[in-house]
Amino acid sequence: MYVNVAVLKETQPHERRVALMPSVVAKLIKLGAKLHMQSGAGEAIKLMDSAFKDVAIVSDRDALLADADVVLAVQPPALGVIDAMKEGAILISFIYADKEPSLVERLLEKKITCFAMEKLPRITRAQSMDALSSQSALAGYYAVQLGSTHLGRVLPKITTAAGAIGPAKVLVMGLGVAGLEAIATAHRLGAVVEGYDVRPETQEQALSLGATFVETGVDATGEGGYARELSAEEKTKVADVLTKHIQMADLIITTAAIPGRASPKLISKAQVAGMKAGAVIVDLSAEGGGNCEDTRPGETAEVGQVTIVAPLNVPSLLGEDASELYAKNQYNLLALMMKDNIVKIDWDDEILAKTVLTHAGTLHKDAQKAPTKAGKDTKARTAKPAKKAA
Ligand SMILES: NC(=O)c1ccc[n+]([C@@H]2O[C@H](COP(=O)([O-])OP(=O)(O)OC[C@H]3O[C@@H](n4cnc5c(N)ncnc54)[C@H](O)[C@@H]3O)[C@@H](O)[C@H]2O)c1
Secondary structure, eight states, rough: OOOEEEEEOOOSSSSOOOOHHHHHHHHHHHHHHEEEEEETTTGGTTOOGGGGGTTTESSSSHHHTOOSSEOOOOOOOOOHHHHHHHHHHEEEHHHHHHHHGGHHHHHHHOOOOOEGGGGGGOGGGGGGGHHHHHHHHHHHHHHHHHHHHHHOOSSOOOOTTTTHHHHHHEEEEEHHHHHHHHHHHHHHOOEEEEOOOOOTHHHHHHHHOOEOOOSOOOBBBBBGBBBBBOOHHHHHHHHHHHHHHHOOOOOOEOOOOOOOOSOOOOOOHHHHSSSSSTTTEETTTTTTSSTTTTTTTEEEEETEEEEOOOOHHHHTTTHHHHHHHHHHHEEEEEEEEHEEEEEEOOSSSSSHHHHHETTEEEEEEOOOSSHHHHHHTTHHHHHHHHHSSS
16 A cells, blocks of 8 residues: 655746655655656756656656645646546645636645645744745845855955955845744854844844844734735835835845735835945845835846845746755655555644635635635545555
């Protein structure tokens, strides 16, 4: 008895990550998985099929999916993937349902039990499964590297016979997982770092990582540890305080986000115009439209004397480490539902109940509740192991 687990090769442009890494193969097998992977799934991070020992490599995607009890992916899969899956099988992936209505429709039609990685509750017990956090931490680190390569100056103080230079001033705006990692990285590299967020609890976190905190007097703490949108009055109050800090910075890293909303604008065109010549902004919120009015998502723009870097899908740029952490996140989530060579979903487990997006033809979009009794009836079906390997 075993559970057929299939790993897809990612097909979205510029996606280099893969949902399985050699380091978790033995652990998954121990849980009862029979592993299959689409040929070339690790190629983008220079992992050839031969690096995946004890994994059956399948070149035909639909053949790979036909027998799969569980399908693992990074990005929302193509509709054809769902069509090729067994009815009632499990999909674990990022989905972002609001942007993927056709995909959600297909998941419902095929009665796929889909766990959407972005829906995982941000609770302590779920930390090892939290792909938003693991990927954001890497993005925060990378933002500093990216920013420093666009700067015409160094981050630390460097003393030479001709005199001393630096350190550079770095301002990090938005102190979630990515922002705090950016602070830690910039501090390690010797910059003088300031942090800013609308959630006052981030002050202590910024200070503990070696930054000072820009206090604006605005508290916009929202639901579940996230921020809420600022009122027009609050925006003016914040801008008044921030302008001075924006104009002093050599490098600004912005990461601010509000769930389900476009990225809040933290830096206006007028503030960019007042920045130091040669300063750099790295806007990690480009995917949501950006935190700066001059951001052009996916581009590096010269605006006056300032360079604005707005990369998309930053974790993919660190594909090897991002895949390593993502594969571990997925393994830890699977370990909650796989035991003794079968899949058994405990809908009373808060993590599974909140992460599920579709189950037995029912949508659990904002689900804070476990799937209904009708869903429990199909539990037995998902618990059944497959009879043979692909
Ligand atoms: N307990 C856990 O296991 C766990 C794990 C990860 C994250 N979390 C929490 O989840 C929450 C979200 O973290 P995230 O990294 O996904 O954040 P996120 O990507 O949603 O947002 C990034 C940051 O932007 C800030 N922000 C929003 N609007 C802003 C504005 N106008 N000006 C300045 N900053 C603004 C937010 O407060 C947040 O800190 C945080 O409270 C974090 O501590 C908890």
